[in-house]
Amino acid sequence: MTLPLGNGEIDVALPDCSVRVARPSGGEAVDPARAARQALAEPHGSRLAEVVDPDDEVAVVVTDVTRATPDDVLLDALLDRIPVERAAVTVVLGLGLHRPMTDDEIASGLGDAADLAINHDPEATVEVGRVHDVPVRVHEAVAEADTVLATGMVEPHQYAGFSGGAKTVVIGAGGEPLIRYTHGPDLLAEPGVRLGRVADNPFRELLDRAGDLAGPDFALNVTHGPAGILGAAAGEPRAVVRALAARGREALSVAVPETYDAVVAGVGAPKDATLYQASRAATYVLLGARNPVRSGGRVVVPARLDEGAGSGTGERRFYERLSTADSAAALYERMREGYEPGAQRAFVLARALRDHDVWITDSETPTLVEECLLHAADGVADAVDPGSDVLVVPDALNTLLVEPDDGG
Incomplete structure (x- = not known):
């Protein structure tokens, strides 16, 4: 299968895994x-x-x-x-x-x-x-x-x-x-x-x-x-x-009746230029209407991160919060007391990380990824355990995962 990365695509193979692809109907494009x-x-x-x-x-x-x-x-x-x-x-x-x-x-x-x-x-x-x-x-x-x-x-x-x-x-x-x-x-x-x-x-x-x-x-x-x-x-x-x-x-809803060991969430440009934006893929999967990840499971996000965490005020605050935290649970509890504008993405990501790991693959800044309570890997296959049940969401920021009775 192919997944977006930057302005291009990467080929991903998970031959030892059971894989389902979640593609919304997508609607019909207009001029x-x-x-x-x-x-x-x-x-x-x-x-x-x-x-x-x-x-x-x-x-x-x-x-x-x-x-x-x-x-x-x-x-x-x-x-x-x-x-x-x-x-x-x-x-x-x-x-x-x-x-x-x-x-x-x-x-x-x-x-x-x-x-x-x-x-x-x-x-x-x-x-x-x-x-x-x-x-x-x-x-x-x-x-x-x-x-x-x-x-x-x-x-x-x-x-x-x-x-x-x-x-x-x-x-x-x-x-x-x-x-x-x-x-x-x-x-x-x-x-x-x-x-x-x-x-x-x-x-x-x-x-x-x-x-x-x-x-x-x-x-x-x-x-x-x-x-x-x-x-x-x-x-x-x-x-x-x-x-x-x-x-x-x-156009974007997909009903998901099952749960999975891992969800691979595609992003692509322009959102995968920074960790601040690319991390949305994980929180959209884990904190939407339907969380399809089993207890102890993970979300895997291929993202270029050619701008690192990002250089805007919000992005810098996001990075500072994550990179100085001892754990997601501790960061979440501390941020419940309040935080500066822009840091909310760290708060929401910490909320998701309390229960699930997030892996970022194919990035230009793996060290930065590891500094931010996340895991880095060279490729998607390196971040998914053999034998896993895997849901692939090629366009995670434009897919709404919902319960079967909510449509899709």
Whole structure:
């Protein structure tokens, strides 16, 4: 079988194991540009021209390099339809606490709109209101804009259920107070905060309430699966997320009645560039609606890790927490008392590591992997015991493992 690694693939053979492959139906791919045009023609709520006035200053918040969103296509569709001069538009790269994008990445990701882009700086934020008495701060260009628009990828998310909608603005272009609160141990412990769940999810509800204060006023999002982009939706952010999450859930769910000794979880670019992002594969498997790993079993993740743990603020905090911990159990208990924004990925990973081992294979930084309470191996076959029952999930970040009666 083949699994993704970076921008390519690797061949994996497990001849001494019993292997099942979990492939979601994947849906049918669409042309992103055509889908975006159709979504803008039939929005959820008001049309774009009714949201943006000709004399408005407009901020468009887009996703960063960690998401495979066709932002160039979505931006072109938005810019073609808003009744303002180009000089009145600022494109804010929604980094959250990730590293700034390079000039080459901006040019590649945004195309003709690259000259309008600025990297978000969480230090350069303005308070626009409060939710749960938590300051909602966003980049000054967003706070000062008359109208805020956003692109986004509605894909499975560990906490929000699915990403996209208001999240692009309030987290991507947001400040540390809201990131600290939403990603803190109290909110993440709420039972409705779960991968693949949008309705009655306190995390998602809080993002949407913050979005009422900060924007977006109008969103153009897509969802994707193994086949590619599956569809687009535009308009009122909550409705956009609901519509695309339903489409994504139908395309990405796989029913798993059995349990396994090991799950091999594929990632690929851009998520496998850093340990921070690649570790999502393990937590998506272990902390989703259906944990298919037997007691004492393991998750194996092939990941290039050409950027190591990652260089952004959140990634550095993630690495510091893991690399200085004596054990996953001790780290989890210590972090239940609180932690700085960005470190939540260490908290969630530690939660999973209390019961299961995680192996990272094929990486460029095996020593770093071992420093972070994980195991490193040269290849997938080296991380799986002979005779194991193995579930292979080729696209772990875009597969929802569910109980048999939950669909699939």
